[in-house]
Amino acid sequence: MHDPRYDKLAKVLVEYSTRLKRNETVLIETFDVPDEMSIALVRAARRPLIVAGGGVIYSEATAALRALVDATGIPVAETQGGKGAMPYDHPGALGALGATGTRAANVVAREADLVIAVGTRLGDFTTASRTAFQDPGLRLASLNVASYDAHKLGALALVGDARAGLEALAVTLAGHRVDAAHTELAARLNSEWDAEVARLYAGEAGPPTQAQVIGAVNDSAEPQDVVVCAAGSMPGDLHKLWRTRDPKGYHVEYGYSCMGYEVAGGLGVKMADPGREVLVMVGDGSWLMMSSEIATSIQEGVRLTVVLVDNRGFGSIGGLSRSLGSEGFGTAYNRPVDLAANARSLGAHGVRVESIAALRVALAEARAADRTTVIVVECDPGRGVGTYESWWDVPVAEVSTMPAVAAARADYERERARERALPGGARG
Ligand SMILES: Cc1ncc(C[n+]2csc(CCOP(=O)(O)OP(=O)(O)O)c2C)c(N)n1
Numbered sequence: 001m002h003d004p005r006y007d008k009l010a011k012v013l014v015e016y017s018t019r020l021k022r023n024e025t026v027l028i029e030t031f032d033v034p035d036e037m038s039i040a041l042v043r044a045a046r047r048p049l050i051v052a053g054g055g056v057i058y059s060e061a062t063a064a065l066r067a068l069v070d071a072t073g074i075p076v077a078e079t080q081g082g083k084g085a086m087p088y089d090h091p092g093a094l095g096a097l098g099a100t101g102t103r104a105a106n107v108v109a110r111e112a113d114l115v116i117a118v119g120t121r122l123g124d125f126t127t128a129s130r131t132a133f134q135d136p137g138l139r140l141a142s143l144n145v146a147s148y149d150a151h152k153l154g155a156l157a158l159v160g161d162a163r164a165g166l167e168a169l170a171v172t173l174a175g176h177r178v179d180a181a182h183t184e185l186a187a188r189l190n191s192e193w194d195a196e197v198a199r200l201y202a203g204e205a206g207p208p209t210q211a212q213v214i215g216a217v218n219d220s221a222e223p224q225d226v227v228v229c230a231a232g233s234m235p236g237d238l239h240k241l242w243r244t245r246d247p248k249g250y251h252v253e254y255g256y257s258c259m260g261y262e263v264a265g266g267l268g269v270k271m272a273d274p275g276r277e278v279l280v281m282v283g284d285g286s287w288l289m290m291s292s293e294i295a296t297s298i299q300e301g302v303r304l305t306v307v308l309v310d311n312r313g314f315g316s317i318g319g320l321s322r323s324l325g326s327e328g329f330g331t332a333y334n335r336p337v338d339l340a341a342n343a344r345s346l347g348a349h350g351v352r353v354e355s356i357a358a359l360r361v362a363l364a365e366a367r368a369a370d371r372t373t374v375i376v377v378e379c380d381p382g383r384g385v386g387t388y389e390s391w392w393d394v395p396v397a398e399v400s401t402m403p404a405v406a407a408a409r410a411d412y413e414r415e416r417a418r419e420r421a422l423p424g425g426a427r428g
């Protein structure tokens, strides 16, 4: 029997909750909240958002997610682990969320009055250091198989498997649809974002950009191909720009973002599913740290295509350092290294390309080749992709003799003030 008091309470919570002023704290402790209450909250929400994490993919819940989205019109944003949960061209797919997110996802997240997190640890990148969700009346529900993660950030915890939970949610929400305006906004933002991706894929005159390289690799890929990456500026760019068409088509290790994972990880992905083409994308820094599994790929006949972006150093860390006033200290390689010859020395085909047109040809040849190919492409580190309505809390020195650091510190303090305690959680 449905108890109408839940709906009444949800309406009160969503529409008339106390608006807090800065530094005021209200602690609401909820124990054993009945599932009915969660459902009532979803029905009452006007601007709900689902955040799909890696758990959606691990529990093979993508069809259940899609069914729920199609039935209710609730849009979806994806974490790094959850990318691929929705096909990029679904009108409810907002793409990447948080510090490495799309404008579409970050705009909807900022205004969301209900966030339903599914299979995500709600890590620092996903929440843009707790600045991603700014609605003062935000409700957060978190469906996670790990109780620790379900309870994080004061969420209304729904402990359970992502697929079973999403299927149950679809049954209980039968007949419910969010406001048409909310669904239409998501569809418009999805297509605006895709136009931005197309713009970056096309690039401008001059040396290739990393976004153009991603575009060429994506164009060359079949839906079931798998892109593999881990560290540097590439994971953030892939999170924003890679057009996913298969739930298993995107394999980026961003939990630790461990340099050197790329080639070794790609080998593992290929061994797990030899029927899929594996496209490893790796920076020169990561390559120089660990590319030795190329030798294993040759010895064992496990063929990979590796796209090695040479921007002469730790582009991501250099950019981060400069943005904090520290001049990119110690992040550039100042002596050229012949990385294609390096790949050949390990037994792979190794080619260097100077243009996107040549990259496209090399990608087609690599697909037809008898063994692993490493394609080296030089990119301009000064023409990166940038961020979209997001932030990441990287503390800046409080005391420095460098004026640029002092200026960065002032920016840091201003931005940090936007970090907020999520429903039951403290900041920090
Ligand atoms: C094992 C390990 N050491 C250090 C880091 C910190 N780190 C992250 S990205 C990066 C530089 C990566 O350089 P590259 O692969 O050339 O990529 P780019 O930043 O130029 O895109 C470093 C040092 C890390 N993620 N993993």
Ligand SMILES: [Mg+2]
Pocket: 232, 283, 284, 285, 309, 310, 311, 312, 313, 314, 315
């Ligand atoms: Mg580099």
